[in-house]
Amino acid sequence: MPTFLHTADWQMGRAFSRFETEDGAALVEARFEAIEKLARLAKEHQCDAVLVAGDVFDAQTVADRTIRRVFNATREFTGPWVMLPGNHDAALAESVWTRARRLAAVPDNVHLALEPGVINLEHQGLAILCAPLTQRNTYSDLTEAFDTWETPDGLARIGLAHGSVQGLLPDEIDSTNPILPNRAQTARLDYLALGDWHGTRQIDERTWYSGTPEPERFRNNEAGYALIVNVPGPRETPGVTPVETARYQWHQWRETLTVESDLDRLLDRLKALPEPSVVDLRLEGAVTLAGEEKLINALSVAEARFRSIQCDRSGLQLEPTDDDIAALKADGYVGEVIEHLRTRQQDDDAQAARDALAILAGLLKDRKQEASE
Structure with a gap:
């Protein structure tokens, strides 16, 4: 009966230039504090893993200091973290992720899902089906491969993707990185953890957007949460509990x-x-x-x-x-x-x-x- 924390859209390295310098700096700092809070929550709720559904970084060009601080902020939770590239930090041949590896900044318990495939966390009872973005925009559904991927018996099938569920979100974000609305059903997933929409949103009983843990824009869409997900058993309905994480x-x-x-x-x-x-x-x-x-x-x-x-x-x-x-x-x-x-x-x-x-x-x-x- 695995339990994990679902988060996404950290957008680390984001600048807040429209604000006064002091205020912008405080908003930047709050995003690092949000990662630390996620680690504490995962520890307090005895989670087996933390899944980050894309856009850990706001851009490929963030400073080395930002990269190091992001991974340092995860320290309190020593279980596995799985981080998926999104459209802002796509897994290009040369990317923020390859820099992070060259800097030796990635801890051993952090799994970078830079290629499509399955990350098996057998000790935690989880099989993570990963659909990373390898370019900023795609026009095909990268989660379609989930339908054909096999996972070990006894492990919960958890999809991890970053994109727009077609027909259910505003038209302006439905153009690229599409995701089939019933992908959890077609791929026999116990849960589909999504990123890209910055607010917490349920698509169906097995498919959720966690939203960003720290709001960064003026949009009333339930931002500032993470999701604690409990999978009671194969094909059983997962329990999903939103937990507030926002400082501002x-x-x-x-x-x-x-x-x-x-x-x-x-x-x-x-x-x-x-x-x-x-x-x-x-x-x-x-x-x-x-x-x-x-x-x-x-x-x-x-x-x-x-x-x-x-x-x-x-x-x-x-x-x-x-x-x-x-x-x-x-x-x-x-x-x-x-x-x-x-x-x-x-x-x-x-x-x-x-x-x-x-x-x-x-x-x-x-x-x-x-x-x-």
């Missing part, structure tokens, strides 16, 4: 503010997020000057709480109310300028008009405070 939660919100309560609800949602969050906001609509001040203050607090928060306010117009203008004592010519800037927010240079209006409001507020001191 990624949130992408697109909000339109029309009334004051919209802003209040948005700020309440921000407050409810946990500290290890990566947040991308894009705001549209309109906000009063008082609301703008409340928003800026809330974003300042969030910047100190979260791993990262980025907010695009270019589509958010400033709409000073009569009370706003009265509070600024913006009468006469200044009041006319404010009204002009309000109107210009509808033009092509809306961002410049918005910024000017915000600056003018801030100057008027500062002048008012100085006069009262």
Whole structure:
């Protein structure tokens, strides 16, 4: 009755250049910590093996240091690891995998599935049928060979592949590296461990995508998990338990503010997020000057709480109310300028008009405070 951990899509060496340097570095480090957590989970759950269904590395050109750190991070689980090349780290004649071997970085308990075939882990009761990608894109189903491969009696037949299950995933990823939806059935597999889709997803009772253990993009697809798989016996339905592995939660919100309560609800949602969050906001609509001040203050607090928060306010117009203008004592010519800037927010240079209006409001507020001191 073997038990193993199924993971995929580590994408080690991935850069996070869209973030501030400190935040990008923390996100990179979290991916190494995710491997260490996988090793601990495999040990805690007394797994017989860890199967990595492709894209261990983000590119063939990752640094030697990255290669060494990846294998170092697996140390806590001393049982067998089986690593499959995916489309990002395909088993080319010269690849990140051949470099890893030249560096002598691959531990003895790590099996690199660089060629199609079966890796028999007899002591663990597992026969791993491997379909590595030997080029970035293929247009034939590499798992078709599973149907004809024989495995020793008494070993669970486990497929390991990286690609797109046809007809069940979004069209944009169904074009290359295809996999038959019922491959587990045609190949008499006890379980088919897949990679390429970065979220945890069940295809059928024997076929799962584990997803990436640490989210790396803004897509709500159940990323940040690994799967503990228990095979009770030949042709019996495996037990699959998702285990959370993510350190950071990624949130992408697109909000339109029309009334004051919209802003209040948005700020309440921000407050409810946990500290290890990566947040991308894009705001549209309109906000009063008082609301703008409340928003800026809330974003300042969030910047100190979260791993990262980025907010695009270019589509958010400033709409000073009569009370706003009265509070600024913006009468006469200044009041006319404010009204002009309000109107210009509808033009092509809306961002410049918005910024000017915000600056003018801030100057008027500062002048008012100085006069009262």
